[in-house]
Amino acid sequence: MIEVAHLTKRYGAQTAVDDVSFRCTPGTVTGFLGPNGAGKSTTMRMICGLTPPTGGHATVAGRPYRQLPNPGREVGILLDASAQHPGRTGRETLALAAQLLRVPSSRVGELLTCVDLPSSAARKRVGDYSLGMRQRLGLAQALLGEPRALILDEPANGLDPEGIFWMRGLLRDFADRGGTVLLSSHLLREVEAVADRLVMIGNGRVVAQGAKDELLSGAGMRVRALDPAALRAALATAGLSASPADGGALLVDAEAEAVGRAAATAGVVLLELQPGRARGLEEMFLSLTNGTTAPEGTAR
CATH class of the missing domain: 3.30.70 (Alpha-Beta Plaits)
Incomplete structure (x- = not known):
């Protein structure tokens, strides 16, 4: 369970996130959508304890992220695939994370297989990885602690169509087994294909949220x-x-x-x-966020 209550973040006179509230329940994939500068990444960073909120709070499994005794066992996070240490190999990256999370080393091999990184790729340094390979490694790291929730920011960046289809199946299977997924992505059709619920923000505020079928149904x-x-x-x-x-x-x-x-x-x-005719997600996105794209350089 991920709960966000009245989260607000201000940088001086600028409000990046304004009174955002929503809930992600077990067994569901929640698509978190909005144009560039809408406040998606800032909201996710506040949920994960990386950015202190100006107001409001967020909990994962009933606690603020920073109060979780072993956070990686409760929630897997992928906010920036490029943030991995470039000098370590893929296998070393997961092996070190396994030690920190206190999970069996056998999980490393299991996850490399799960995300389809072969032995040759696992032996390469992360600095030599393509973006798609880093995304797969990041997903493996997020899943390493067998968490009950996933928070993923643009996990499909750099993946080819086959990889995107694979990721969709992975997330759907995770949710169908009782997991909770919060997914931010600009690939609207992929979100539409996998999400159960949608939360859409513009200019830092929630402009729509609810079950996907209800939001997209025609009037x-x-x-x-x-x-x-x-x-x-x-x-x-x-x-x-x-x-x-x-x-x-x-x-x-x-x-x-x-x-x-x-x-x-x-x-x-x-x-x-x-x-009446159902709306596509792209149509709803454009109608609700028209004119809400923030200027270049504004916090996401």
């Missing part, structure tokens, strides 16, 4: 009749507002039962009655 009902004019008259008589849609249909801001009753009362034969 009202799409209805089409044998006699379009009679349908419009029937809806107007029932006090239901409608707007034109493609194919001669109407979008009605009402429940299916109300639309059906209005048509039945007027004796109108319906050819179609179904939920």
Whole structure:
């Protein structure tokens, strides 16, 4: 469980994060979205105890991150794959982390296999890794302590399409086994494919949050009749507002039962009655964050 309550961060007169609250529950992947400069990375750094908040608080497994006795056993973190020591090999990086987390050394080999880093790559120095290889190593390090939660900032950067598909399966499997995932990414279609819940921020404030299917569902009902004019008259008589849609249909801001009753009362034969067109995540993202991109250099 990850809980964020009224997190706020100010740098002088500039507010990077403003009263952000949300919850990530076990068994779910939460997509944390927003344009550059929206405050995503700053929020994640506050959750992980790297940036002190100006106000509010965040907990992981019921405690502030800094109060966890062995944090890596509770939450795996990947905020910057490029922050790994370039002089160590991939295997040395995980072996050292295993000692710090007090987990069996056998986990090193297991995780290298899990993230598909072969022995030849594990023997190379991290400074010679591609960004995609560093992301895989970072995910291995995040999973090393068998945590119950993952906090990942842009983990798909540098991965090829096959790698992105692999990562999606890895995160989905982690959540399906009862884990909690907080995932920030600019790859909206990948977030849409794997997330259960969405939290979207702009200019440091939450602009939308909730279950993905609810946020992306279309409003009202799409209805089409044998006699379009009679349908419009029937809806107007029932006090239901409608707007034109493609194919001669109407979008009605009402429940299916109300639309059906209005048509039945007027004796109108319906050819179609179904939920309105669902929005894609990209469409929702653009509509909610339009004009919220911060100037270059503003904290993320």
